[in-house]
Amino acid sequence: MSARGAELRELAAAPAAPGARGLLEPPPGEEPYYRPVGDEVEVFTAAARDRLPVVLKGPTGCGKSRFVRYMAWRLARPLVTVACHDDLSASDLTGRYLVRGGDTVWQDGPLTEAVRAGAIAYLDELVEARQDTVVVLHPLADDRRLLPLERAGELVAAHPDFQLVISYNPGYQSLAKELKPSTRQRFIGIELALPAPEVEAEIVARETGVPLPTAASLVRVAQRIRPLRDRGLAEAPSTRLLVHAARLVQAGIDPAVACRSAVCAALTDDPELEATLAEIVAATLG
Numbered sequence: 001m002s003a004r005g006a007e008l009r010e011l012a013a014a015p016a017a018p019g020a021r022g023l024l025e026p027p028p029g030e031e032p033y034y035r036p037v038g039d040e041v042e043v044f045t046a047a048a049r050d051r052l053p054v055v056l057k058g059p060t061g062c063g064k065s066r067f068v069r070y071m072a073w074r075l076a077r078p079l080v081t082v083a084c085h086d087d088l089s090a091s092d093l094t095g096r097y098l099v100r101g102g103d104t105v106w107q108d109g110p111l112t113e114a115v116r117a118g119a120i121a122y123l124d125e126l127v128e129a130r131q132d133t134v135v136v137l138h139p140l141a142d143d144r145r146l147l148p149l150e151r152a153g154e155l156v157a158a159h160p161d162f163q164l165v166i167s168y169n170p171g172y173q174s175l176a177k178e179l180k181p182s183t184r185q186r187f188i189g190i191e192l193a194l195p196a197p198e199v200e201a202e203i204v205a206r207e208t209g210v211p212l213p214t215a216a217s218l219v220r221v222a223q224r225i226r227p228l229r230d231r232g233l234a235e236a237p238s239t240r241l242l243v244h245a246a247r248l249v250q251a252g253i254d255p256a257v258a259c260r261s262a263v264c265a266a267l268t269d270d271p272e273l274e275a276t277l278a279e280i281v282a283a284t285l286g
């Protein structure tokens with residue numbers, strides 16, 4: 001077998017890394033609920049109009065994925081989401097040859113699909129991906145808007161509607177896991193800050209159906225826990241955790257129990273810290 005043949009067979013046998021099979025989703029038919037927290041909708045719209053790639057910055061659970069889905073609806077564009085991880089290779093994004101019934105056929109990866117279809121490509125936590133994977137984005141993220149498919153010998157020009165979006169959690173990354181300036185400086189940064197307490201309560205109530213005062217009391221718990229970040233807590237409680245707690249309340253669970261299960265237990269495995277958090281819950285909810 002030729003070296004090329006062996007390479008193709010090996011590629012075909014290698015399963016795609018998990019998360020790499022991004023599916024092209026049509027634009028959401030219904031408006032996804034998204035409560036803007038600043039001027040992110042306007043900035044994203046302007047960036048998309050000018051074909052500038054976007055980096056969404058914010059902690060986990062602050063609404064980045066929901067925002068992208070909302071923008072896909074607003075701009076009526078298909079969406080491809082890829083959860084990045086340290087095993088993700090450039091081929092997982094761009095595509096590979098597969099052996100099918102004795103033939104070798106090129107199969108576009110999720111990024112290539114998005115580039116051709118004029119979709120929004122959302123690469124979640126891109127910083128987790130290997131550097132040789134990240135550099136694939138460079139010619140796509142500047143005004144060339146090109147995706148080279150080296151193995152297929154093709155240079156794909158991005159569809160005019162193609163929009164590249166990556167997310168980044170600045171608090172979570174270690175120094176070794178920073179995006180290189182050569183990558184960062186190609187992107188328009190949009191910071192998704194934590195919403196004001198009354199806005200966060202509105203989101204929790206709207207997402208789950210709990211009464212607004214109940215949502216507000218869950219937000220108060222989070223507000224008291226958030227300062228513990230960096231004093232033992234690796235992550236502060238996100239809006240997502242409050243939504244989970246509110247869902248339990250909506251299912252008939254006592255709010256303090258709901259907070260302990262959905263918030264405290266999700267934030268730490270350290271029994272002492274968990275006990276401290278439980279005390280905060282009890283003191284806040286009375």
Ligand code: ADP
Pocket residue numbers: 033034035036037058059060061062063064065066067203207239240243
């Ligand atoms: P991220 O992608 O930043 O980790 P998500 O977009 O998955 O976070 O948000 C987690 C959950 O929090 C969402 O499913 C939604 O219920 C809620 N959420 C957070 N922020 C908002 C917002 N601004 N508008 C609507 N829902 C929000």
